[in-house]
Amino acid sequence: MLNYSTSEENYIKAIFHLQHSDGTVTTNELAAELKTKPASVTDMMKKLKTKKLVHYQAYHGFRLSNDGKKLALIIIRRHRLWEFFLAEKLKFSWEEVHAVAEDLEHVSSKKLIDKLDEYLGFPRFDPHGDPIPDMNGKIESSKQVCLQDLPLNQMATVCHVSDQSKEMLELLGHKKIAMGTRLEVKRRFTFDNSLEIKIRQPRKASADQSAINISEQLSKNIFAKYDE
Amino acid sequence: MLNYSTSEENYIKAIFHLQHSDGTVTTNELAAELKTKPASVTDMMKKLKTKKLVHYQAYHGFRLSNDGKKLALIIIRRHRLWEFFLAEKLKFSWEEVHAVAEDLEHVSSKKLIDKLDEYLGFPRFDPHGDPIPDMNGKIESSKQVCLQDLPLNQMATVCHVSDQSKEMLELLGHKKIAMGTRLEVKRRFTFDNSLEIKIRQPRKASADQSAINISEQLSKNIFAKYDE
DNA sequence: AAATATTTTTAGGCAAACCTAAAAAAATTC
DNA sequence: GAATTTTTTTAGGTTTGCCTAAAAATATTT
Numbered sequence: 001m002l003n004y005s006t007s008e009e010n011y012i013k014a015i016f017h018l019q020h021s022d023g024t025v026t027t028n029e030l031a032a033e034l035k036t037k038p039a040s041v042t043d044m045m046k047k048l049k050t051k052k053l054v055h056y057q058a059y060h061g062f063r064l065s066n067d068g069k070k071l072a073l074i075i076i077r078r079h080r081l082w083e084f085f086l087a088e089k090l091k092f093s094w095e096e097v098h099a100v101a102e103d104l105e106h107v108s109s110k111k112l113i114d115k116l117d118e119y120l121g122f123p124r125f126d127p128h129g130d131p132i133p134d135m136n137g138k139i140e141s142s143k144q145v146c147l148q149d150l151p152l153n154q155m156a157t158v159c160h161v162s163d164q165s166k167e168m169l170e171l172l173g174h175k176k177i178a179m180g181t182r183l184e185v186k187r188r189f190t191f192d193n194s195l196e197i198k199i200r201q202p203r204k205a206s207a208d209q210s211a212i213n214i215s216e217q218l219s220k221n222i223f224a225k226y227d228e
Numbered sequence: 229m230l231n232y233s234t235s236e237e238n239y240i241k242a243i244f245h246l247q248h249s250d251g252t253v254t255t256n257e258l259a260a261e262l263k264t265k266p267a268s269v270t271d272m273m274k275k276l277k278t279k280k281l282v283h284y285q286a287y288h289g290f291r292l293s294n295d296g297k298k299l300a301l302i303i304i305r306r307h308r309l310w311e312f313f314l315a316e317k318l319k320f321s322w323e324e325v326h327a328v329a330e331d332l333e334h335v336s337s338k339k340l341i342d343k344l345d346e347y348l349g350f351p352r353f354d355p356h357g358d359p360i361p362d363m364n365g366k367i368e369s370s371k372q373v374c375l376q377d378l379p380l381n382q383m384a385t386v387c388h389v390s391d392q393s394k395e396m397l398e399l400l401g402h403k404k405i406a407m408g409t410r411l412e413v414k415r416r417f418t419f420d421n422s423l424e425i426k427i428r429q430p431r432k433a434s435a436d437q438s439a440i441n442i443s444e445q446l447s448k449n450i451f452a453k454y455d456e
Numbered sequence: 457a458a459a460t461a462t463t464t465t466t467a468g469g470c471a472a473a474c475c476t477a478a479a480a481a482a483a484t485t486c
Numbered sequence: 487g488a489a490t491t492t493t494t495t496t497a498g499g500t501t502t503g504c505c506t507a508a509a510a511a512t513a514t515t516t
Contacts, residue, residue: 007503027464040504042465047502059464059511090343100337107331115318235473255494268474270495275472287481287494462513468506475500484491 004051006106009075010034011044012053015064016072023153024061073137078113079105080126080133085116087127094127147185147195147219155184155200156224163221172222175212182227186211195219232279234334237303238262239272240281243292244300251381252289301365306341307333308354308361313344315355322355375413375423375447383412383428384452391449400450403440410455414439423447 004012014033018025027045031038049056053068064072082104086092092100114135117123124140125131131140144159158181161168172178176199187196193216214222232240242261246253255273259266277284281296292300310332314320320328342363345351352368353359359368372387386409389396400406404427415424421444442450 005502028462036503037505038464039466039506043503086340090340090347092339092343096339100335100340103335103337104332107328107335109328109331111320111324112314112318112328115320119318233472256492264473265475266494267476267496271473458516460513460515463511465508465510467508470503470505472502473500474502476498478495478497480493480495482491482493484489486487486489 003108004071007044008048008051008053009071009106011041011048012064012068012072013075013079015054015062016069016076019063024063026061070137073133073139075105076139077133077137078107080130081113081116081120081123083126083128084120084123084132088120088123097127144223144225147197147214147222147224148193148216150185150224150226152186152188153184155182155227157182157227158222158224160223161221162223168221171218175214177222183224192216193219231336232299235272236276236279236281237299237334239269239276240292240296240300241303241307243282243290244297244304247291252291254289298365301361301367303333304367305361305365306335308358309341309344309348309351311354311356312348312351312360316348316351325355372451372453375425375442375450375452376421376444378413378452380413380416383410383455385410385455386450386452388451389449390451396449399446403442405450411452420444421447 011030011034014030015025018029018033027038027041031041034041045054045056045062048054048068049062052065053071054062055065056062079101082101083097086097086100087094117132117135122134123132133139150156158177158179161172161179177183182200183197184200185195185197189196195214195216196211197214198211239258239262242258243253246257246261255266255269259269262269273282273284273290276282276296277290280293281299282290283293284290307329310329311325314325314328315322345360345363350362351360361367378384386405386407389400389407405411410428411425412428413423413425416422417424423442423444424439425442426439
């Protein structure tokens with residue numbers, strides 16, 4: 001991996017965070033997140049495109065390339081390991097931890113981070129409960145949430161069902177939802193808090209993307225972990 | 229204390245190190261130390277002068293101001309504490325430690341450094357044996373060396389005499405050297421390894437700067453600690 | 457679909473930190 | 487002390503990352 005400037009790293013990280021709830025990111029969003037101006041974002045996007053860290057076409061938003069995602073995970077790994085260190089070893093409070101880690105995360109020695117990881121005992125979550133990517137960029141999905149709390153368009157994997165009654169399982173079977181099913185919430189109807197979800201079929205080509213409706217009561221019993 | 233750029237901090241640190249064996253630093257020396265060009269050094273000196281970190285007059289070299297010295301000690305403190313951390317906690321080898329600390333030293337949170345210091349048990353020397361400045365910028369003088377090993381023009385304070393015989397003390401008395409005397413070696417004669425030293429009189433104005441000659445035998449019995 | 461509003465990009469500038477080449481000052485040699 | 491060499495500074499240029507203001511593209515109203 002090459003070496004990137006603090007500024008480049010901050011852009012990559014910000015795109016990653018915004019992308020989480022969206023997939024693609026806009027110029028204005030990113031400018032707001034980074035407290036800079038849209039024109040500066042455009043400048044940087046051109047640069048990151050030539051470095052192959054983002055896919056970008058003028059006027060059509062951008063998203064991280066595979067290399068961009070890898071880099072983002074490296075930076076997040078650094079950030080969260082330092083946060084863990086600051087809270088656990090130096091006894092910083094949770095609120096103070098973030099600002100200092102913002103600086104430390106740009107020190108780029110891989111060996112430093114891997115040794116820090118080992119020294120800390122390979123922690124899996126930072127003090128805020130966010131998962132820490134491992135040496136290979138593998139990141140555990142966040143803590144599970146019920147479908148009601150899942151952000152729109154956030155791909156997630158079903159991992160828990162709180163009510164395991166026969167009736168419940170019958171309903172789940174009918175809706176073709178099981179442990180490990182990957183889905184995303186496409187809409188939330190405020191009238192009755194029912195959800196419209198899409199299930200991602202593993203084998204079948206991306207056809208058959210029919211939406212399924214889930215009642216509020218059911219949605220509160222199904223838990224999932226964020227993907228990606 | 230204000231915030232300084234990584235580049236500014238590197239200049240200040242470099243001046244401090246060169247100054248150690250000289251007092252005043254030249255443009256070319258500094259350019260060599262920082263692996264940059266003399267013209268760039270001149271640029272930066274103008275800037276550091278307006279920030280009152282150095283005393284500088286075109287064509288006449290420069291030296292750190294009091295604020296500059298304070299800043300240098302803060303940076304050295306950060307550097308050496310990180311070195312200690314890397315070696316002691318993360319099990320880096322002595323040689324690896326320096327390069328990583330070069331990056332970490334520019335993270336400027338005072339609280340971080342003071343908490344790190346505490347976490348490490350207030351170490352007094354880094355893995356290379358160099359002293360670590362304390363929270364107030366107080367730095368212990370380095371390990372003592374005999375006059376024979378003192379670099380030229382390095383101000384030092386006499387702190388130990390290995391042979392305390394009557395003859396020895398008589399000679400020291402005659403040369404007006406005692407515990408606490410501040411001196412520097414101005415020349416070393418290779419013919420007989422005798423030294424020409426200057427004693428700094430505390431009270432008297434900087435007049436009376438007569439040089440004294442010290443034989444090799446005597447010089448090996450007088451120990452001093454680096455000043456400043 | 458035309459007019460308006462919003463978003464995004466382009467154009468041109470600025471400061472930091474570097475560079476090269478030429479000029480000026482200081483040091484050294486003759 | 488005049489001539490030469492070395493050191494240092496000035497002048498002008500580059501890249502990075504930011505800015506403002508104007509132009510272009512897209513989205514939203516009417």
